[in-house]
Amino acid sequence: MRILLVDDDELLTQALTSFLTSQHYAVDVATDGEAGWDYSQAATYDLIVLDISLPKLDGVRLCQKLRRHQCHSPILLLTAKGDSSDKVMGLDAGADDYLVKPCTTEELSARIRALLRRQSPSVTSLLEWGHLCLNPGACEVTYQGQSLTLSPKEYGLLELFLRNPQRVFSSSIILEHLWGFENAPGEETIRTHIKRLRQKLKAVGAADVIDTVYGMGYRLSAPVEVAPSPTIAPSVADEARAAAIALWDQFKPPMLERMKSLDQAIVAWSTGDLSDQLRQTAIGDAHKLAGSLGMFGFPEGSRLGQAIEHWLETATDGAAVDPLQALVVALxxxxxxxxxxSKNDLLTALSEENVDFRTTPDPSSTPLTTETPQTEQEPKPSRSSEIKVLVVDDDALVLATLQQCLPRWGICPITLSNPLSLWDALERENPDLLILDIDMPHINGIEVCRVIRNGNAWNGLPILFLTAHRDPEIILQLYSAGADDYVAKPFTEPEVVTRIFNRLERNRLLQHWRRPTS
Incomplete structure (x- = not known):
């Protein structure tokens, strides 16, 4: 767990840092309010401890600023001001707890544990995985009653996994949680600590506690008390398969609805009566089919959709309709x-849990133009334990995919199907990253990207494109407009999540490098 301590008393911060480190916390120290604000924007903290009487920006105003900018980390005010009015002011400013100096380290430790428990879905002070038990109060780990001796970082790793049992942690995110800026090592150190922790767990019989997600990171595996019978596994697989097919049956009607415009285009082309409007509608539906079908277990369907889209875009008047008809029949x-x-597509993932396919409703907003709004303000930096990603795509199935897969990586997707709502959403949500499609109603995604990069408020926001386009010329246009990266549809979960984390990590490093050294 990582803690930010903001206090200008050097002797006190040294003592608290030593004590908290002994309790397996990673600690960063800032000696004034403005430095505390800078630290809070550069890293994600599990807890922030503030003094009230701070140079440059006092603790109450810093607390207000953090809450105003959507910081959701628990905040503990640790101060010598003990009047009731001071406590009321501090708690009203957004603090979660208020502790008056002088206090014992035992009481401080208990307050910290209580605040961290509120952030954890567990209602008990003990963190358990089958017979494995971690007691944060005593900093003890046992398996079936047998004590384990762990190093501080091994303990921190295990606690991080136990507090977030559904989340996958990349090496860079683990570094951010368990090491301060002053002593952050390389990612090879993470692999070393993971290996040693696994060895110690295996030595007491707790094997397979930590899973490696290839190319992505590590997570806590599901506790298994009894090995499943070999005769049960096929039936479980059959049930998952049946659930997957049932989900496809649910989405098959809207997919076939998109095919209607293709049928209409064939008839109209045959009679020489294909309007520009119908042609563009058919191109749009073919584009969406190309982007969606592969995620639902039809990679050949995506290929056919791309071929249909290409034919409709390039065929000249008077061309024989037979190739188009053959492609649609094959589809x-x-x-x-x-x-x-496959194991990474949407259909498999959806077979494991219930998903709400409704997207975030679009609020009313002023239409997006090629100029940024006159009322634009400076972006509101937001650092919390959850990463916010704003997704703009008019394909509800793509939005449903991201709504389902991103949260288990600690990413909160905010979805919009109407790009005209983008400015309101940026101001309201203050995302860490923006995902755009190219072909959307009202305006092209490339133009949206260009508008953002030419403005002052959001031009530093990482932008990732999800698109079915693979034409090198269009990809060049993406990067020329200011895109940071793109992923081709249909995409897999590991691919899009890896690209998101890569962009966020690079953006974090850039912000760190640009911070004033004085």
Missing amino acids: YRELEHPPQP
């Missing part, structure tokens, strides 16, 4: 077969 035949999901 219908493909969709008659059961899906063949």
